[in-house]
Amino acid sequence: MTIKEALQKLEQYEETSFALGHAMGILNYDGSTVAPKQSARVRALTQGELSRMSYELTTAPETVEMIETLKAHQNELDATLARKAEELYRDLDRMRKIPKELFVEYEKLCVESDAVWHEAKANNDYESFKPLLQKMFDMTKQLALCIEPDKDPYDTQLDQFERGLTAKTCEVFFDTLKKGIVPLLKKVIDSPYQVREPLLEGKFAIPVQREFSDFVMGVMGLDPERSIIGETEHPFTTDFSKYDVRITTHYHEDDLLSSMYSVIHEGGHALYELNIADDITMSCLGGGVSMGIHESQSRFYENIIGRSYEFCGIILPWLREHFPAELSGLTQDRLYRAVNVSSPSLIRTEADELTYCLHIMVRFELERMMFAGKITADDLPQEWNRLYKEYLGIDVPDNKRGVLQDSHWSFGAIGYFPSYAIGSAYGAQYLLEMNKSFNVAEAVSSGDLSPISGWFRERIWKYGRMYDPSDLFKKVCGEFRPEVYVKYLEDKFTKIYRL
Amino acid sequence: MTIKEALQKLEQYEETSFALGHAMGILNYDGSTVAPKQSARVRALTQGELSRMSYELTTAPETVEMIETLKAHQNELDATLARKAEELYRDLDRMRKIPKELFVEYEKLCVESDAVWHEAKANNDYESFKPLLQKMFDMTKQLALCIEPDKDPYDTQLDQFERGLTAKTCEVFFDTLKKGIVPLLKKVIDSPYQVREPLLEGKFAIPVQREFSDFVMGVMGLDPERSIIGETEHPFTTDFSKYDVRITTHYHEDDLLSSMYSVIHEGGHALYELNIADDITMSCLGGGVSMGIHESQSRFYENIIGRSYEFCGIILPWLREHFPAELSGLTQDRLYRAVNVSSPSLIRTEADELTYCLHIMVRFELERMMFAGKITADDLPQEWNRLYKEYLGIDVPDNKRGVLQDSHWSFGAIGYFPSYAIGSAYGAQYLLEMNKSFNVAEAVSSGDLSPISGWFRERIWKYGRMYDPSDLFKKVCGEFRPEVYVKYLEDKFTKIYRL
Numbered sequence: 002m003t004i005k006e007a008l009q010k011l012e013q014y015e016e017t018s019f020a021l022g023h024a025m026g027i028l029n030y031d032g033s034t035v036a037p038k039q040s041a042r043v044r045a046l047t048q049g050e051l052s053r054m055s056y057e058l059t060t061a062p063e064t065v066e067m068i069e070t071l072k073a074h075q076n077e078l079d080a081t082l083a084r085k086a087e088e089l090y091r092d093l094d095r096m097r098k099i100p101k102e103l104f105v106e107y108e109k110l111c112v113e114s115d116a117v118w119h120e121a122k123a124n125n126d127y128e129s130f131k132p133l134l135q136k137m138f139d140m141t142k143q144l145a146l147c148i149e150p151d152k153d154p155y156d157t158q159l160d161q162f163e164r165g166l167t168a169k170t171c172e173v174f175f176d177t178l179k180k181g182i183v184p185l186l187k188k189v190i191d192s193p194y195q196v197r198e199p200l201l202e203g204k205f206a207i208p209v210q211r212e213f214s215d216f217v218m219g220v221m222g223l224d225p226e227r228s229i230i231g232e233t234e235h236p237f238t239t240d241f242s243k244y245d246v247r248i249t250t251h252y253h254e255d256d257l258l259s260s261m262y263s264v265i266h267e268g269g270h271a272l273y274e275l276n277i278a279d280d281i282t283m284s285c286l287g288g289g290v291s292m293g294i295h296e297s298q299s300r301f302y303e304n305i306i307g308r309s310y311e312f313c314g315i316i317l318p319w320l321r322e323h324f325p326a327e328l329s330g331l332t333q334d335r336l337y338r339a340v341n342v343s344s345p346s347l348i349r350t351e352a353d354e355l356t357y358c359l360h361i362m363v364r365f366e367l368e369r370m371m372f373a374g375k376i377t378a379d380d381l382p383q384e385w386n387r388l389y390k391e392y393l394g395i396d397v398p399d400n401k402r403g404v405l406q407d408s409h410w411s412f413g414a415i416g417y418f419p420s421y422a423i424g425s426a427y428g429a430q431y432l433l434e435m436n437k438s439f440n441v442a443e444a445v446s447s448g449d450l451s452p453i454s455g456w457f458r459e460r461i462w463k464y465g466r467m468y469d470p471s472d473l474f475k476k477v478c479g480e481f482r483p484e485v486y487v488k489y490l491e492d493k494f495t496k497i498y499r500l
Numbered sequence: 501m502t503i504k505e506a507l508q509k510l511e512q513y514e515e516t517s518f519a520l521g522h523a524m525g526i527l528n529y530d531g532s533t534v535a536p537k538q539s540a541r542v543r544a545l546t547q548g549e550l551s552r553m554s555y556e557l558t559t560a561p562e563t564v565e566m567i568e569t570l571k572a573h574q575n576e577l578d579a580t581l582a583r584k585a586e587e588l589y590r591d592l593d594r595m596r597k598i599p600k601e602l603f604v605e606y607e608k609l610c611v612e613s614d615a616v617w618h619e620a621k622a623n624n625d626y627e628s629f630k631p632l633l634q635k636m637f638d639m640t641k642q643l644a645l646c647i648e649p650d651k652d653p654y655d656t657q658l659d660q661f662e663r664g665l666t667a668k669t670c671e672v673f674f675d676t677l678k679k680g681i682v683p684l685l686k687k688v689i690d691s692p693y694q695v696r697e698p699l700l701e702g703k704f705a706i707p708v709q710r711e712f713s714d715f716v717m718g719v720m721g722l723d724p725e726r727s728i729i730g731e732t733e734h735p736f737t738t739d740f741s742k743y744d745v746r747i748t749t750h751y752h753e754d755d756l757l758s759s760m761y762s763v764i765h766e767g768g769h770a771l772y773e774l775n776i777a778d779d780i781t782m783s784c785l786g787g788g789v790s791m792g793i794h795e796s797q798s799r800f801y802e803n804i805i806g807r808s809y810e811f812c813g814i815i816l817p818w819l820r821e822h823f824p825a826e827l828s829g830l831t832q833d834r835l836y837r838a839v840n841v842s843s844p845s846l847i848r849t850e851a852d853e854l855t856y857c858l859h860i861m862v863r864f865e866l867e868r869m870m871f872a873g874k875i876t877a878d879d880l881p882q883e884w885n886r887l888y889k890e891y892l893g894i895d896v897p898d899n900k901r902g903v904l905q906d907s908h909w910s911f912g913a914i915g916y917f918p919s920y921a922i923g924s925a926y927g928a929q930y931l932l933e934m935n936k937s938f939n940v941a942e943a944v945s946s947g948d949l950s951p952i953s954g955w956f957r958e959r960i961w962k963y964g965r966m967y968d969p970s971d972l973f974k975k976v977c978g979e980f981r982p983e984v985y986v987k988y989l990e991d992k993f994t995k996i997y998r999l
Contacts, residue, residue, distance in 0.1 A: 021549075023546040028522075038726075040744035046515060227538045
């Protein structure tokens with residue numbers, strides 16, 4: 002195959018590959034948002050078939066020849082094509098190490114298990130989910146060992162979500178965080194200056210919360226012609242090119258902040274996908290480069306922007322206008338303190354900035370123990386509860402608010418959680434760098450967040466998968482320094498809690 | 501290939517074929533209900549690719565060999581497998597006469613054109629849709645001529661929606677209807693006994709209308725674990741096996757009956773799909789056999805049941821309870837007369853039973869003229885308006901309420917409309933037969949519609965595509981006699997209008 006032939010073939014390959022990914026993604030989105038309950042078994046069959054086609058497409062002899070040709074001539078290609086050759090080769094190399102039947106079985110398991118998890122969580126019924134969860138851990142490990150037989154399979158998993166990340170790196174990183182966070186949290190808890198905001202403890206009509214989400218999406222600059230918001234048990238973001246990005250949220254009548262912060266968080270993911278460069282959006286380089294970088298965007302918007310004093314100033318007038326009976330007495334000061342109450346709690350997605358990474362550490366430890374065979378799915382609930390007591394000092398009342406709370410394991414995302422913590426830490430370094438270009442707090446104050454999105458677009462978003470995540474981060478911020486994040490937390494919470 | 505090998509191959513073929521159809525259907529459902537506007541271009545690419553895969557799957561040498569093997573040994577197979585062999589052969593025979601590129605281009609056109617139609621209708625802008633509409637007619641005709649070069653391409657189209665139907669048959673059928681309906685309608689219009697129900701002219705909150713739809717679905721016996729209701733510009737039903745059936749509707753605050761009757765109509769389609777036999781649901785025999793039979797179910801529920809005096813008795817208490825301010829004065833008599841007001845009107849889907857088929861005749865004439873090259877898309881709006889004047893005696897004020905009102909042409913369903921009239925006429929014969937088994941009016945009075953669904957399930961629904969539509973109808977009702985429908989209309993409207 003000549004380079005010219007390979008490049009022609011690449012075009013068709015990318016279209017077919019995109020189409021299969023698009024179809025599987027829509028089935029998943031539909032399944033999580035609106036599909037009737039019994040559709041799960043049908044969806045599992047279809048996802049299995051589409052996965053098989055995707056596998057066959059990637060490992061077909063002519064695809065292999067195309068990818069190998071491009072890889073061999075990588076130096077003769079322009080930067081974008083060279084990167085495509087590299088990424089496609091890496092994907093192929095992984096894929097062809099996994100037997101087809103195993104791959105299809107795993108994809109089907111992900112769909113089935115996700116459906117069972119939804120029910121199990123709703124019914125607080127861990128036992129019904131347990132066998133699938135065990136199978137998911139076993140199978141994920143088996144796949145990791147197919148891909149890299151000589152490597153710790155948990156490292157292989159981490160690498161899938163944040164290239165280059167290892168359990169060892171995580172340990173060092175988490176140690177730095179712990180050393181900063183644990184004593185700080187102790188001071189916060191002991192501070193006489195505790196906040197409770199009774200105004201936010203009322204009932205907030207869900208139709209008005211839906212309007213609020215639209216308002217928040219508008220403030221963030223999410224293009225309504227290219228993005229929508231759906232409703233699910235567990236909020237997530239998915240995209241099918243930059244022309245179709247979906248975020249989801251979950252409304253609780255008695256918790257206005259829950260959906261608001263999930264919208265801002267998912268909105269951060271969505272901004273990334275909406276701003277990939279036009280010329281790569283539907284190619285293998287379209288889409289965010291890693292979950293660490295992705296979560297660095299979502300967590301930056303959620304916390305560094307969304308929990309800032311200035312952002313409270315943007316949303317306050319809307320809230321007071323649309324919830325006049327409930328919130329007319331709310332002030333920017335009170336709102337700011339209320340959204341930054343730090344206190345050990347049960348639910349990761351609702352956790353404050355300071356305790357958030359402790360939730361991640363619990364999951365990291367559990368995943369490692371499961372992968373090392375030290376515990377099984379039988380032990381997970383007790384181990385979960387033990388670690389929550391150890392890290393956060395609290396008792397878990399039931400599995401719904403314990404081991405069943407997150408969707409990740411149900412759809413196979415084992416090794417994903419550390420990305421949230423890494424991403425959170427990246428954010429503090431972005432803030433440092435961004436403040437060299439313009440005053441971030443002033444930009445937020447003005448209500449116009451476009452300098453922030455412009456900064457990210459030029460440095461991160463537009464590149465899609467053009468660079469490895471660690472290289473991309475270095476280009477933007479230099480070395481990764483978790484202590485910057487610790488310092489950010491110390492400054493913020495020292496002030497709020499008058500330590 | 502031995503029969504045994506062919507049967508093994510068939511299993512895998514049906515799964516893959518189902519998966520592709522499922523994926524394309526979900527993309528379409530998602531596109532019509534929730535997808536952001538700019539997603540259309542991405543969806544067109546994906547639908548094009550999936551269509552290509554579907555084409556390649558059907559025409560692959562090993563599929564052809566499998567189908568031909570089964571067809572050759574049809575007599576040795578059980579009834580279900582023999583029917584599969586026949587149906588698959590028929591599909592293959594059609595498919596392989598169409599060049600692949602043409603097929604894919606057509607499928608892409610359907611997606612693009614549907615998106616443009618949505619915009620065009622919303623903006624009352626026929627000009628923007630015109631070029632695509634012309635292309636749709638041209639291409640549909642071109643495909644029909646590929647499939648059956650020696651046949652009138654419009655007959656080929658009719659056959660796709662109702663096997664065996666020809667333009668000639670339609671003409672004879674429509675003549676019978678016209679002879680009965682036109683003089684009857686004249687008498688209705690001239691009757692001094694005209695009805696206008698001011699109670700139904702108010703505003704009806706859409707959230708309550710949504711609850712009403714759920715109530716109506718419950719009355720009809722639609723299983724909520726297997727069916728859902730979405731919102732679209734133009735109501736439709738789609739299914740992905742009997743485990744996942746979707747209906748859609750459109751709510752208007754000032755028109756309570758519009759969404760109600762669209763839900764009952766689509767609910768009739770849904771009942772059909774929900775009750776296909778388990779052993780064929782995900783196979784090539786799963787799904788309703790033809791659009792004529794399908795519309796006979798939807799129109800039966802919409803009109804013969806939904807516009808009966810007894811059905812008004814079921815829904816009245818709900819309406820009075822949930823719209824106390826608006827409808828407390830409503831009685832069963834007044835509701836019955838209100839839902840049966842007969843008057844020439846602009847919109848097909850809102851038309852009363854008596855004038856409905858006149859709307860169909862307009863479309864039939866237009867499609868024939870377009871296929872015969874007597875008119876082009878340039879002429880369609882004027883011709884539409886001329887025929888509405890001729891058949892219904894009314895002036896069409898704009899294209900939104902004229903030629904742009906229906907979605908069918910936008911997604912390639914040319915030759916579909918006559919199925920609505922045929923289906924409506926079938927309904928009167930079902931009623932005649934059903935009354936031999938039990939008293940239909942009494943069953944509806946009781947509020948328990950299960951004798952009706954049971955009757956249909958055993959005679960029509962469970963069979964899926966096991967029989968040709970005309971054979972199936974004959975099995976249930978004997979010869980098709982449109983005069984039974986005319987008689988039904990005469991009886992009903994003579995009574996209501998005291999003629």
